[in-house]
Amino acid sequence: MTRQMYDSVNANSVPAGADLYAGYVDGNYANVDQLRRRFPHRTIVTVTVIGLPGANVCDCETGDLTPEHAARWASNEIHAGRKPTIYCNASTWPAVRERVRAYGITGKVSYWIAQYDGRADIPAGAIAKQYLGDHPNGHGGTYDASIVADHWPGVDPDPTPPRPKPQPIEGDDVQRMLEDQRHTPNPVWMADGMERRWIATGAERDFWRAQGVPLIPVSSADAPHIIDPLPIKPGTKVPA
Numbered sequence: 001m002t003r004q005m006y007d008s009v010n011a012n013s014v015p016a017g018a019d020l021y022a023g024y025v026d027g028n029y030a031n032v033d034q035l036r037r038r039f040p041h042r043t044i045v046t047v048t049v050i051g052l053p054g055a056n057v058c059d060c061e062t063g064d065l066t067p068e069h070a071a072r073w074a075s076n077e078i079h080a081g082r083k084p085t086i087y088c089n090a091s092t093w094p095a096v097r098e099r100v101r102a103y104g105i106t107g108k109v110s111y112w113i114a115q116y117d118g119r120a121d122i123p124a125g126a127i128a129k130q131y132l133g134d135h136p137n138g139h140g141g142t143y144d145a146s147i148v149a150d151h152w153p154g155v156d157p158d159p160t161p162p163r164p165k166p167q168p169i170e171g172d173d174v175q176r177m178l179e180d181q182r183h184t185p186n187p188v189w190m191a192d193g194m195e196r197r198w199i200a201t202g203a204e205r206d207f208w209r210a211q212g213v214p215l216i217p218v219s220s221a222d223a224p225h226i227i228d229p230l231p232i233k234p235g236t237k238v239p240a
Contacts, residue, residue, distance in 0.1 A: 002120070005045065005128065005146040011035045013141030020045055020148060020155075026052050027064075045155055047087065048073075053080065056155050057112060060088040060096055067092065071099035074109045083154030085110040085127060110153055112146065120147040127152050177208060177215040182223050187239040188215070189227060196230040198237055 003019035011034035014021060020043045023032040027049040035044050048055035049064040051073040060070035070086045077084035088096050090113050100109050110127040122129045132145040151159060176191045177199065188205055189196040190213075199205050209215060218226050232238060 001150045002122065003148045003150065005148045006143050007045075007047075007130075007146070008141065008143040010141055011038060013137055013139075014038075014143045015137055018042065022047055022057070022146070024049060024059075025055050026050050043155065045152075053077065054082070057085040057087050060086050060092060061114075067095040067099045070096055071103050071105070071109075074100065075103040075105050078105055078108050083108070083110070085112055085152070085154060087112040087130075088114065090115040090123070120145075122147055122149060175208075175213050177205065177213055178227055179215060179217045180223050180227055181217055182220045183239070186217075189230075191230055194230060195233050196227065196236075197233040198239060200237065 004017075005020040005022055006014040006018040007022035008014045009024075009029040009031070011023060011031040014035075016039075021035050021039055022045040023035040024030045025032050025046045025048055032044060032046055045057060046055045047057045047059055049059045051058055051065055051069060053076065058065055058070050058073045060067060065073065067088075070088070074084040074086055086096055086100075086109060088111070093111065093113060096111070097106070100106055111125065112128040112130065113123055113126045114130040114133070115123070116131065116133045118131060120129075120131050128146050128148040130144050130146040134142040135145055137143055178189045178191055178196070179186045180189065188199040190199050190208065199208070205215070
């Protein structure tokens, strides 16, 4: 899933409705604070034109940073533990990538590419594409529009790693009491190796705890993987 991002040298020129907004943290058109006030619930992407540390993006174009300066900035950001992005024109991109290779940071830099062809598609190897430039906003101002990937390293929070799938309890000599938290009151099962039986009373539960058998709460998310694969011992009454 892709997202829309708007930017302009004038924070009041960008329309509402974008997923992200980009603004300058320095230079003659610094406007990040204005954007944050206008769009407090949107992600604001910070852009530096002079190589300020900690910005999300550096601006590599005529009058701002050169490919050499942009690659050096990106290298410094990586060494500081951040995930940098370089903004540049499509025609400048090869020179930028060459300098990035020279600094040994290929694969660690994202690219936001300006290519005003009106097509909202992201080039291979880029994270975003600015496809409209100086687009009229209908109120006398203009703005730029970009298409952005669903996750932007250094801008969006790192994705949560997938939760490891729990495994059923194994081993003939394993004894555990498993408290099934999908139900109220929580039924407790005695797991012996690869079987389980229902512990019907609190007294029985207390007896086994006194014997050193641990009582393990099993969440609703984990129960289908831990409890359900264990067959029920014949003759055991199953709780409703």
